[in-house]
Amino acid sequence: MIKKQALKPSQTDAKQPVHEQVYQTLRAMILFGELAPGQAVTIQGLTDSLGAGMTPVREAIRRLMSEGALMFQGNRRVSVPVLTQDDLHQVIFIRKSIEAELARRAAQKMTPTAAEALEKLDAALDQAIETGDVGGYLRSNYDFHALLYSVADAPILTEMADRLWLRFGPSLRVVCGRFGTQNLPDRHKEMLKALHAGDVEGVARAMEQDVEQGMEQMAGVLSENEGRHDSI
Amino acid sequence: MIKKQALKPSQTDAKQPVHEQVYQTLRAMILFGELAPGQAVTIQGLTDSLGAGMTPVREAIRRLMSEGALMFQGNRRVSVPVLTQDDLHQVIFIRKSIEAELARRAAQKMTPTAAEALEKLDAALDQAIETGDVGGYLRSNYDFHALLYSVADAPILTEMADRLWLRFGPSLRVVCGRFGTQNLPDRHKEMLKALHAGDVEGVARAMEQDVEQGMEQMAGVLSENEGRHDSI
DNA sequence: CAGCCAAAAATTTGATCATATTCTGCCGCC
DNA sequence: GGCGGCAGAATATGATCAAATTTTTGGCTG
Numbered sequence: 001m002i003k004k005q006a007l008k009p010s011q012t013d014a015k016q017p018v019h020e021q022v023y024q025t026l027r028a029m030i031l032f033g034e035l036a037p038g039q040a041v042t043i044q045g046l047t048d049s050l051g052a053g054m055t056p057v058r059e060a061i062r063r064l065m066s067e068g069a070l071m072f073q074g075n076r077r078v079s080v081p082v083l084t085q086d087d088l089h090q091v092i093f094i095r096k097s098i099e100a101e102l103a104r105r106a107a108q109k110m111t112p113t114a115a116e117a118l119e120k121l122d123a124a125l126d127q128a129i130e131t132g133d134v135g136g137y138l139r140s141n142y143d144f145h146a147l148l149y150s151v152a153d154a155p156i157l158t159e160m161a162d163r164l165w166l167r168f169g170p171s172l173r174v175v176c177g178r179f180g181t182q183n184l185p186d187r188h189k190e191m192l193k194a195l196h197a198g199d200v201e202g203v204a205r206a207m208e209q210d211v212e213q214g215m216e217q218m219a220g221v222l223s224e225n226e227g228r229h230d231s232i
Numbered sequence: 233m234i235k236k237q238a239l240k241p242s243q244t245d246a247k248q249p250v251h252e253q254v255y256q257t258l259r260a261m262i263l264f265g266e267l268a269p270g271q272a273v274t275i276q277g278l279t280d281s282l283g284a285g286m287t288p289v290r291e292a293i294r295r296l297m298s299e300g301a302l303m304f305q306g307n308r309r310v311s312v313p314v315l316t317q318d319d320l321h322q323v324i325f326i327r328k329s330i331e332a333e334l335a336r337r338a339a340q341k342m343t344p345t346a347a348e349a350l351e352k353l354d355a356a357l358d359q360a361i362e363t364g365d366v367g368g369y370l371r372s373n374y375d376f377h378a379l380l381y382s383v384a385d386a387p388i389l390t391e392m393a394d395r396l397w398l399r400f401g402p403s404l405r406v407v408c409g410r411f412g413t414q415n416l417p418d419r420h421k422e423m424l425k426a427l428h429a430g431d432v433e434g435v436a437r438a439m440e441q442d443v444e445q446g447m448e449q450m451a452g453v454l455s456e457n458e459g460r461h462d463s464i
Numbered sequence: 465c466a467g468c469c470a471a472a473a474a475t476t477t478g479a480t481c482a483t484a485t486t487c488t489g490c491c492g493c494c
Numbered sequence: 495g496g497c498g499g500c501a502g503a504a505t506a507t508g509a510t511c512a513a514a515t516t517t518t519t520g521g522c523t524g
Contacts, residue, residue, distance in 0.1 A: 044503060053481050055287060059294045066295045076504055090388040097329040156322040160392060276477060285507050308478055
């Protein structure tokens with residue numbers, strides 16, 4: 001079941017509308033694997049656990065459905081989609097293409113401030129890997145990529161990349177939960193080095209490899225599990 | 233203003249929920265340029281013109297916003313987005329990548345029935361071009377690509393491609409409305425020929441060129457108009 | 465006296481909620 | 495094992511409240 005946690009209008013949210021807060025909350029839960037693949041999501045469950053009305057919750061769910069983060073099961077049921085092997089290969093194909101381009105653009109527009117922030121995030125990521133902090137790893141890894149996207153200044157590409165993260169987020173959590181963070185590939189060091197050298201294509205190449213390796217590893221783990229019904 | 237037209241529960245829709253009908257209606261209006269770039273869209277306007285309640289309309293709008301087909305203007309106004317030169321180049325990049333891959337997959341899974349249907353759609357497209365029927369051209373062209381996607385059997389790639397169509401639909405309509413259908417490139421003939429020859433990479437190449445030429449032509453026209461405020 | 469800026473009321477639109485209605489799935493009964 | 499009712503959840507509506515834009519009006523200045 002979804003744990004009860006009221007929406008807190010934290011300082012950053014200021015006066016965001018409720019449906020936006022619900023959306024952000026749900027999105028983070030999916031992205032960082034707090035909802036397992038296949039788990040059912042009900043409107044009433046969310047109105048209760050989030051303390052919001054039905055209309056905002058409905059809107060948030062529709063939005064996430066349209067982003068592929070939630071799936072409509074035909075008979076008005078909604079659940080977190082289970083990524084198939086075939087789905088994952090499609091995701092891999094697009095991610096490699098889009099994220100390489102985003103990296104290219106980011107490399108051309110990089111500022112010293114942003115580069116420094118990237119180094120910091122990468123350090124946090126390393127620490128999460130060492131201590132085996134799965135949640136921290138997922139967040140740092142996403143933040144690293146997200147920051148790069150924001151530097152790239154390409155809203156349409158960024159939005160599409162974000163959408164893909166939502167698709168494999170839940171499965172990534174499952175994979176990490178099962179096998180730990182130790183052998184996850186991390187090409188961020190190479191990326192940062194190429195960044196400092198001003199090697200645009202090098203950054204793009206490193207990104208493509210980072211994506212490919214991470215995704216292929218996921219594909220390997222998922223293929224072992226395909227068809228099984230156990231979670232975590 | 234948006235013209236008044238009640239939702240008709242046509243035979244195909246059968247028992248679709250209202251919010252789905254509203255979504256489909258609005259989507260088609262945007263995709264085929266019945267709403268101009270920059271045009272404002274209000275909830276109350278749609279509840280009146282479509283004869284639906286607020287909740288379904290709200291959901292449909294949220295969904296389309298999340299697809300990039302509608303834009304939130306900050307002060308809770310919603311409008312059809314105006315495609316900038318920069319946006320368009322991002323769209324071009326992804327379309328080339330995704331649609332080439334879709335064409336590749338479609339070529340491998342093509343059936344005689346589907347190939348025949350494609351020929352028919354291409355013929356309809358040619359006729360629309362000859363008679364200068366802009367609406368017919370837009371529809372046939374979309375149908376041609378959509379059929380190819382469905383053959384490719386790659387839901388995630390297809391969904392992303394569809395999303396991109398929604399982004400440039402309104403602008404494409406403007407371009408066609410201004411310059412007619414005569415000099416629009418059309419690589420469909422090459423694509424069909426390669427398809428019959430079983431030349432998978434040839435199909436992908438033809439698709440990439442079809443996309444590139446169509447999009448670049450749009451970019452050229454848009455660049456002339458950039459900054460102006462006149463419509464149509 | 466006319467024109468203009470600004471402030472405030474009024475209207476329009478969006479956000480949220482409570483409620484009614486419809487549909488789905490399940491359970492018990494025949 | 496099939497059929498009908500029952501419970502629960504989703505869909506849809508209208509009412510209500512809040513925000514923003516537009517209009518009006520009053521005062522000031524040239």
